[in-house]
Every structure is written in C-alpha cells, then in structure tokens.
Amino acid sequence: MPKRLLFVDDEALVLNGLRRALHGMRQEWDMHFVDSGAAALQALDQEAYDAIITDMRMPVMDGAQLLEEVRQRHPNIIRIVLSGQSSREAVFRSITGAHQFLLKPCDPQELVARLGQAFAMRDLLSNQTLKSVISRMPSIPSLPTLYHELTAVLRLEDPSLAQIERIISKDVGMAAKILQLANSAFIGTRGRVSSLLQAVSLIGTESVRTLVLSVHVFSQCDGDSEVAAYLPALWDHSVAVASLAQRIASSQRCPKAVVEESFTGGLLHDIGKVVFLAEMSGKYRDILGADPASIPAMELERLGCTHAQVGAYLISIWGLPVSLVHAVAFHHFPSQTAETQFSSLTAVHAADAIASSNDPSALNRDVALDGPYLDRIGLREREPLWLGFHEEHLVAKAQREPGERKVPGGP
Ligand SMILES: [Fe+2]
Numbered sequence: 365m366p367k368r369l370l371f372v373d374d375e376a377l378v379l380n381g382l383r384r385a386l387h388g389m390r391q392e393w394d395m396h397f398v399d400s401g402a403a404a405l406q407a408l409d410q411e412a413y414d415a416i417i418t419d420m421r422m423p424v425m426d427g428a429q430l431l432e433e434v435r436q437r438h439p440n441i442i443r444i445v446l447s448g449q450s451s452r453e454a455v456f457r458s459i460t461g462a463h464q465f466l467l468k469p470c471d472p473q474e475l476v477a478r479l480g481q482a483f484a485m486r487d488l489l490s491n492q493t494l495k496s497v498i499s500r501m502p503s504i505p506s507l508p509t510l511y512h513e514l515t516a517v518l519r520l521e522d523p524s525l526a527q528i529e530r531i532i533s534k535d536v537g538m539a540a541k542i543l544q545l546a547n548s549a550f551i552g553t554r555g556r557v558s559s560l561l562q563a564v565s566l567i568g569t570e571s572v573r574t575l576v577l578s579v580h581v582f583s584q585c586d587g588d589s590e591v592a593a594y595l596p597a598l599w600d601h602s603v604a605v606a607s608l609a610q611r612i613a614s615s616q617r618c619p620k621a622v623v624e625e626s627f628t629g630g631l632l633h634d635i636g637k638v639v640f641l642a643e644m645s646g647k648y649r650d651i652l653g654a655d656p657a658s659i660p661a662m663e664l665e666r667l668g669c670t671h672a673q674v675g676a677y678l679i680s681i682w683g684l685p686v687s688l689v690h691a692v693a694f695h696h697f698p699s700q701t702a703e704t705q706f707s708s709l710t711a712v713h714a715a716d717a718i719a720s721s722n723d724p725s726a727l728n729r730d731v732a733l734d735g736p737y738l739d740r741i742g743l744r745e746r747e748p749l750w751l752g753f754h755e756e757h758l759v760a761k762a763q764r765e766p767g768e769r770k771v772p773g774g775p
C-alpha cells in the first residue's frame with residue numbers, strides 16, 4: 365500500500381518544486397500538498413498519514429508549532445522539518461516536535477532514503493500503540509549520575525570535546541539523541557554519522573551546552589520510576605557490549621568507521637528495552653520474570669515486536685545511519701540477514717552474546733551466539749579470541765572494582 369505523505373509550505377513555488385522532484389515516487393507515495401499549518405491539521409484530522417514534511421518559517425503557525433501539535437494529536441506520524449533556515453535557534457525550537465531536520469533545497473534521494481528506512485522498520489512493528497509511543501518520545505531517559513557529570517562539565521569555562529564525548533559514550537539516551545542531532549542536515553553534514561566523537565565535534569561545544577543546559581534535550585531518569593531500577597544494569601551491559609564490539613572490530617582490521625560504528629551499535633543495541641521499561645513497565649516486568657533466553661520470543665508474543673525491532677524503529681525515525689539501524693534490528697539473530705562478511709552487526713551480535721553470558725542481571729542474558737551466521741561469514745574460529753577479549757576486560761574490571769563481579773574461571 366502506498367504511504368501517505370503531507371507536505372506543508374506557504375510558498376507555492378516550493379510545493380511545486382517538491383511535486384516535480386518527487387514525481388518518480390508517485391507509485392510508492394500518495395503525496396498531498398497544503399500551504400499552512402491550519403490546512404495541514406485539517407488534512408490530518410480527515411485522513412491517516414504516514415509522514416509530514418513541513419517548512420519552518422510560515423505565518424500564523426510555524427513548523428515548530430505545527431509539529432508539536434501533530435506530536436500530541438497524531439503521534440504515530442513521522443515528522444520532518446524541511447527548512448530554508450539554517451539557524452540553530454530555529455532547530456532548537458522544534459527539537460521535541462521534529463524527528464529529523466533537512467535543509468532546502470530538498471535532495472529527493474536523501475528524503476526517499478530516510479523515509480524509506482523509517483517506513484521499512486515501522487512495517488515490522490505490528491503493535492499500533494507502540495508505534496505511537498516511540499514516535500512521541502522526545503528522548504530516552506539518561507542515568508542521573510551521568511547527566512549531572514555532563515552538566516558539571518558543560519558549566520566549566522572551556523570544556524573539551526573529548527570530556528563531553530567520554531560522558532555521552534557511557535549513556536545510551538544521550539548517545540542516541542546526540543546522533544539524531546548530528547545526522548540532521550542543519551549541522552551541515554554530508555553523509556551520516558555513527559561516531560560519537562564526530563557527532564559531538566560537528567555540533568560543537570557551544571551548541572551542546574545550549575542543547576543540554578537551556579533546551580534540556582536530554583531527560584533524566586526519574587528515580588522513582590520503574591525504569592530506574594533496571595537502568596544501571598542495562599547501561600553497564602550496553603557499555604560492556606560497546607567496548608567488546610569495538611575490540612572485535614579492531615581485531616578484524618576493519619576501517620575506522622566500522623570500528624566506531626561497532627562501539628555505537630553496542631551502546632545502542634538494547635535501546636528498545638528502555639522503551640519497553642519506560643512505557644509498558646507492568647507488561648514488560650512479567651516478561652523479564654521468565655527464562656532470559658525466551659525474552660525476545662515472549663516480547664514478540666505479548667507485545668507484538670521485539671526490543672530489537674523497537675530500538676531499530678526509534679533510531680530509524682531519528683535519522684541514524686542505516687548500517688547502525690541494521691545492527692540494532694538484527695543483533696539477536698544476524699542469520700536473518702543476507703550478510704556474508706564481517707560488519708558492525710557481527711561485532712555487536714558477538715559482543716552481546718559473549719558479554720551477556722555471565723552478566724549478573726537476567727535482563728541482559730537473552731542472547732546466544734548465532735552459530736550458522738558465524739559459519740556463513742567464515743568467522744566461527746574467531747570465537748575463542750573474542751571470548752579472550754571479554755575475559756581480559758573482566759579481569760581488568762575486577763582489579764579496578766574489587767568485589768563487583770566474578771571473573772569466569774576465577775574462584
Ligand atoms: Fe538485545
């Protein structure tokens with residue numbers, strides 16, 4: 365079925381340009397064009413749409429106001445700003461309303477790629493409520509200790525990018541949000557960004573400071589919430605998987621971009637669990653009480669989708685690179701892909717399976733190595749080497765934090 369798209373711009377010339385540029389998509393996209401925010405809201409009330417693409421500067425109701433209204437009234441719609449303004453202030457104003465920000469003139473291929481990726485991930489989710497929940501979420505809760513650490517650094521007179529990146533690379537929520545912003549055209553990037561250091565450098569210290577301290581782009585996890593009890597263990601696991609995935613990719617002598625993407629993929633791989641914990645805690649707690657190995661199957665049975673699909677959908681509508689979305693979507697069962705060689709997905713999957721095998725929290729012990737996949741890409745014999753990396757990591761961690769965690773094979 366074609367996807368229904370609504371384009372909003374007060375300039376007829378712009379709408380005509382979009383109509384012409386996207387003419388080749390008319391089989392897959394049912395495109396409608398309106399010239400104001402009011403007309404857009406009226407159209408959305410009358411018929412169901414899959415995505416809205418709006419100009420920013422319009423009389424009466426601007427793009428930021430329109431998208432905030434759409435977020436409240438029609439949360440399942442994918443919301444994109446297509447703006448002639450490169451002013452960061454304008455973008456900051458629409459930060460909770462918009463999923464992605466693109467600059468005019470619109471590159472039709474870029475729009476087709478971004479929406480195609482988001483639609484493909486959304487079609488995997490059969491739970492309608494979850495689609496709305498994910499699409500409405502402006503951020504993923506951050507660990508309060510890391511949030512405070514970051515705000516303290518940002519209040520320093522001259523914080524370094526490395527200091528900022530070091531904190532963000534320990535927090536799943538901050539990492540995802542910073543990548544969403546770095547992958548927006550307003551930052552001036554060509555190509556997509558998977559590396560956290562590159563993301564922080566592109567945005568710049570001053571903008572990160574404004575985004576965190578004034579716009580409050582990150583949200584702190586409420587200490588009394590259901591998710592707070594699970595967050596530290598989930599964050600520990602995410603950082604362990606990120607570090608191991610990075611080491612595995614390095615040992616394969618991959619290009620630097622794949623090594624960095626393996627780290628980021630490892631950090632974000634279980635982000636869907638945070639969505640379940642934050643938004644459906646009662647139902648999800650029941651699932652977590654079962655045998656850890658059956659968690660993905662039970663998610664599918666009881667919630668209509670797995671945390672891998674939920675996470676992949678969230679980061680796809682936020683405009684993160686397709687290879688990262690792919691690594692998150694298939695991190696439990698990479699043999700479901702057609703891959704025949706090492707990628708960031710291989711690193712994330714192997715790291716997850718190895719790191720989770722002796723994780724103290726049952727929440728994280730939900731994955732096993734996908735043997736047929738490793739056979740297919742010809743890397744089964746690397747398993748002992750990768751296990752060795754993890755054991756070295758545990759030994760180093762036990763020395764840093766005595767009594768924290770048992771070392772495999774140890775007393
Ligand atoms: Fe997982």
Ligand SMILES: [Fe+2]
Nearest residue numbers: 634716720728
């Ligand atoms: Fe995991």
